[in-house]
Amino acid sequence: MTMTDYYTLGDPVADTKAPDGPIETRWERRRFGAKLVNPANKRKLTVLVVGTGLAGGSAAATLGELGYQVKSYCYQDSPRRAHSIAAQGGINAAKNYRNDGDSVHRLFYDTVKGGDFRSRESNVHRLAQISTQIIDQCVAQGVPFAREYGGLLDTRSFGGAQVSRTFYARGQTGQQLLLGAYQALERQIAAGTVTMHDRHEMLELIIVDGRARGIVVRDLVTGEISTEFADAVVLASGGYGNVFFLSTNAKGCNVTASWRAHRKGALFANPCYTQIHPTCIPVSGDHQSKLTLMSESLRNDGRVWVPKAKGDDRVPADIPEDERDYYLERIYPAFGNLVPRDIASRAAKNVCDEGRGVGPGGLGVYLDFAAAIGRLGRDAVEAKYGNLFEMYERITGEDPYSTPMRIYPAVHYTMGGLWVDYDLQSTIPGLFVIGEANFSDHGANRLGASALMQGLADGYFVLPNTIGDYLAAGPFPKLDGENAEVAEARKLVEDRIEKLLSINGDRTVDSIHRELGRIMWEYCGMERTDAGLRKAISEIRELKAEFWQRAKVPGDGEGLNQSLERAGRVADFFELAELMCIDALHREESCGGHFRAESQTEEGEAERDDERFSYVAAWEFGGDLPVLHKEELTFDYVHPSQRSYK
Amino acid sequence: MSLKLRIWRQADAADKGSMVTYQLQNVSPDMSFLEMLDVLNERLTLDGEDPVAFDHDCREGICGMCSLVINGIPHGPEKATTTCQLHMRHFSDGQTIDIEPWRAAAFPVVKDLVVDRRAFDKIIQAGGYISAPTGSAPDAHATPVPKADADLAFEAATCIGCGACVAACPNGSGMLFTAAKITHLGLMPQGQPERNTRVIDMINAHDEAGFGGCTNTGECTSVCPKGIPLETISRLNKDYRQALRAAS
Known part of the structure; x- marks a missing residue:
């Protein structure tokens, strides 16, 4: 099949919200240019926030503090x-x-470079500015x-940076930041500005007159389907x-909210x-249900490190120093073990x-703390990493104080997500997307310790x-269940649930999901090829049909x-x-986390094709034939170069 | 290994519920406890039976969602370990394992092994925060925090809100959970302005939510997957007395 059998090309898309001119003052100028809502009117405006992680939790709390009526799910x-x-x-x-x-400027520079010039x-720049707040x-x-x-405050260094700018709370930074946002959220719930709907799942977006006006949710305890209305x-x-x-x-993490919005017209970028x-x-x-970072x-x-010799199955302690290959230090002397x-x-x-490789199946490498324990002492290492070692x-x-850890790569984060403009608004008016669910800040690769930064920047300060x-144009006309678009969204959800329950086949959902995962890991994982991706697409289509039967x-x-x-x-x-596979197939270059075997330097590094x-590849839903809208990227401050960490 | 599982089945909050026995073969010692239940549920599904409902999410011991009483002990036999981090290598071939939900007046059963823990959120709503609206903060280095205080506060703040402390307590008390938050916020300079009102409001919310009183049995701390120490309850009591004095 030719490329055009997989997708069609649509009109370009552009971000019209970021002001031109000096990058240092763009955010300030955008805030000044944005319309304000007076405090009395905020009370009349309702905002639904789906998700309560760093982005959603901080956004719901902050919107509540501002005086909006917030419903959180x-x-x-x-x-x-x-x-x-x-x-x-x-x-x-x-x-x-x-x-x-x-x-x-350096955080900005590191993040653009770390993202391999695809953000x-x-x-x-706004993200770097807000980071300090x-x-x-x-x-x-x-x-x-x-x-x-x-x-x-103490800081430490992290992959992709040569300065020490990472703030932390032992190995539980996300927990502590989330509890901070959660507590701020609970304070607003007590104040009555936010109402909380836990054990609820969004299953459809409601669009009326071209604006996102609500969601269809299922109460996971009672099974009740309800429609929730809002101004955004x-x-x-x-x-x-x-x-x-x-x-x-986590086991429950899913794409449903984003995907339902995508099906209703929101573009999905860089999947x-x-x-x-x-x-x-x-x-x-085979019983593995998730991977632990x-x-x-x-x-x-x-x-x-790994052994220098193939098939060396001695225990690590028996492998002498000169028979070990500290390959990151060898290949990338400047960044060593801290490459992105x-x-x-x-x-x-x-x-x-x-x-x-080491360990069962040869799918592992050693991460060895012997040198650090020798240099700093066991207590110092324990103070820094104790909970991770446990x-x-x-x-x-196995005890990592006495034998090296075995580690292997695993899927961790998705840089792609719903397309948003500088205001974090999707292509559907009134639908905003924040945190990992959007695509905006990390390009083709996210640097460590930047997800928490982005989630909180979006939730506390940007959105x-x-x-x-x-919302200055609101409140929008009142809605009820009689509205045709509302009734249709609700019916879509009810029909789908009925359809899923009526298949009554002979395979469990998990067994089919595992098979899908294997296809994706094999062909759309760490290394992708033209032939592999074509194969993956046809296998996914077959398996999808099998799922529904x-x-x-x-x-x-x-x-x-x-x-x-x-x-x-x-x-x-x-x-x-x-x-995802169509996007990977069409992008015939390597960049960041997307490595196409056909596009590499002689030394085997990712080779971009600027x-x-x-x-940005922003996809419009089109069933088997999605439509590609391109957003050209321009670089006025950080000149694209081949990333080098050598 | 093969196991005999006796699992609490309860269709919904109104149902009376009972223990049901299942035999499970070919359990690998490398499986986590929840992966073992996944295997059971796969089989029940194919056999046309209702799979066992249980709460879980991150499966790495930090979200606090998993919640099983295993052979009478919340989160099972391993010290400082959540159910999701418990591995089958700690059980033996042929063993009988009882699996029950958290049982406490403040945590009603929703279905099977799933309980409603929103009473914890109510306690936090009553004062488990520092009022710092977004945008109002001074520079982070404006107020240094002695390292010893910061470390102690952090230790208390590692509470994952799972509720094992309540399930273990003969009184169904949520005092360790409440005290962990009181301790965390009370040790930070930023937490001082609301210190007195916080402790009174949170304890009132605790009692109203149907938790029992604390009688210092210490069962809570012995099952806590994060090892929150009993001293946090002493700190809470001290703060409470101080707040009452200040109020009178």
């Missing part, structure tokens, strides 16, 4: 459980408290960051890594940009492909400022039915998987 039993909680390493901020040469300069905000909330003996809808529903079945995402995290605990067997911060003190994630992951894959031992039964510009979803729609929840999510993953691919 999460599928978990409490907003405190959103998967941001599992982020370990830290949060970047250009505070330059270390006096080590950091600045807003928007305006957005990234986030730390101030979180400290004021009582987030217990790590501190030095003088009582000031904010999706903060996270990433879609679980399309791979095995990932570091193929997936981050494979280099330091995860390897798979132990070991924070990237471990690479500050851990040294990555995509590079570290692919390097691990390469040594394993050479037959030098977690490792609990899962594997609450930009959404007013849209053979899936067995027990029980009914009345009441708690976890199998039904999973089935709906997997059905959407199938459609997303196809689009002439042809310096754009």
Whole structure:
């Protein structure tokens, strides 16, 4: 098949909200240019926020503080459980408290470069500017960051940066930041500005007269379907890594909210940009239900190595120094073990492909702390990483103080997401998308400790400022269930649930999802090829048909039915998987987390093709034939160069 | 290994519920406890039976959603370990394992092993925060925090809100959970202005939500997957007395 059998080309798309002129003042000028909503009117405006992670939790709390009527939704039993909680390493901020040469411009530069020149300069610069306010905000909330003996905040360095700008709370930074946002949210719930709907899942977007006006949700406990109306809808529903079945995402993470909006017209940008995290605990067997990350911060003190010889199956302690290959230090002397994630992951894959991997199946490399323990002492290493070491031992039964950890890459984060402009508004008026669910700031690869930064920047500072510009035109006309568009959205949800329950086949949803995950990991994982992606697309289409004929979803729609929840999510993953592969197929270059085997340098590094691919690929839903809209990327401040960490 | 599982089945909040026995073969010691339940549920699904409902999400011991009483102990036999991080290598071939939901007046059963823990959110709503509206913060280094205080606050703040403490307590008390938050915020300089009102409001909310009183049995801390120490309750009591004095 030719390329045109997979997609068609539509009109270009552009971000019209970021002002021109000096990048340093764009955010300030945008805020000044945005319309304001007076306090009395805010009370008359309702905003729905789907998801309660760092982005959604902070946004709902802040919108509540501003005086809007906010309704917040999460599928978990409490907003405190959103998967941001599992982020370990830290949060970047250009505070330059270390006096080590950091600045807003350097964080901006590192992030654009780290994203392999596939992100928007305006957005990234704003993110770097806001980073310092986030730390101030979180400290004021009582987030217990790590501190030095003088009582000031401690920082550490992270992959892709040569300055120490990562603030952290042992290995639980995400937990502490999320609890800060959660507590701010609970304060607003008590104040009556936010109403919380836990154990609710968004299953459809309601669009009336071209504007996002509400959502259809299912109460996961009673099974009741209801329609919720508002003046604007904010999706903060996270990433879609679980399309791979095995990932570091929580089991419930899903693409449904984003995908339903996509089907209703929101463009989906760069779906193929997936981050494979280099330091995860390897798979132990077919029963594996998820993968566990070991924070990237471990690479500050851990040294990555494999045996020099193929098939060397001695225990690590028996392999002498001169028979070990510290391959990251060897290949990338300037950054060593701290190269960005995509590079570290692919390097691990390469040594394993050479037959030098360690552990069961040869799918692992060592992460060794012997040198750090020798240099700093066991206590110092324990103080920094104690909880991570414990977690490792609990899962594997091995003690990382005495034997090196075994690690292998796993799907961790998705840079792609719904397309948004500088205001974080999607192509559907009134639909805003924040956090991992949007695509805007990380380009083709996210740097470590930048997800927490982006989630909180979007939720605390960007969205609450930009959404007013849209809401100033409201309140919009009242709606009820009689409205044809509302009734249609509701029927769509009810029909789909009925369809899923009526298949009554002979395969479990999980078994089909696992198979989808294997296809994606094999052909749309760390290395992608033209032939592989074509094969993947046809296999996904066959498997999707099988899902709708053979899936067995027990029980009914009345009441708690976890199998039904999973089935709906997997059905959407199938459609997303196809689009991811089509996006990966069309992008005949390597960039960041997207490595096309056909596009590499002689040394095996990713080779971008700026002439042809310096754009955001924003896809319009078209079933088997999506429509590609290109947003050209321009770089006025950071000149695109081949990334080098050597 | 093969196991005999006795699992609490309850169709919904109104149902009376009972223990049901299942045999499960070919359990790998490398499986997590929840992966073992996944295998059981796959089989039940194909057999046309209703799979067992249980709460879980991150499966890496941090979200606090998983919640099983295993052989009478919340989160099972391993110290400082959530159910999702418990592995089958800690059980033996032929063993009988009882699996029940959290049982406490404040945590009604929703279905099977799933309970409603929103009472915890109510306690936080009553004062488990520092009022710092977005945008109002001074520079992060404006107020240094002694490292010892920051470290102690962090330890208390690692509470994952799972509710094992309540499930273990003979009184169904949520005092360890409440005290962890009081301790965390009370140790931070930013938490001082609301310190007195916070402790009184949170304890009132705790009692109103149907949790029992604390009688210092210490069962809570022994099952806490994050090892929140019993001293946090002493800190809470001290703060409470101080707040009452200040109020009178």
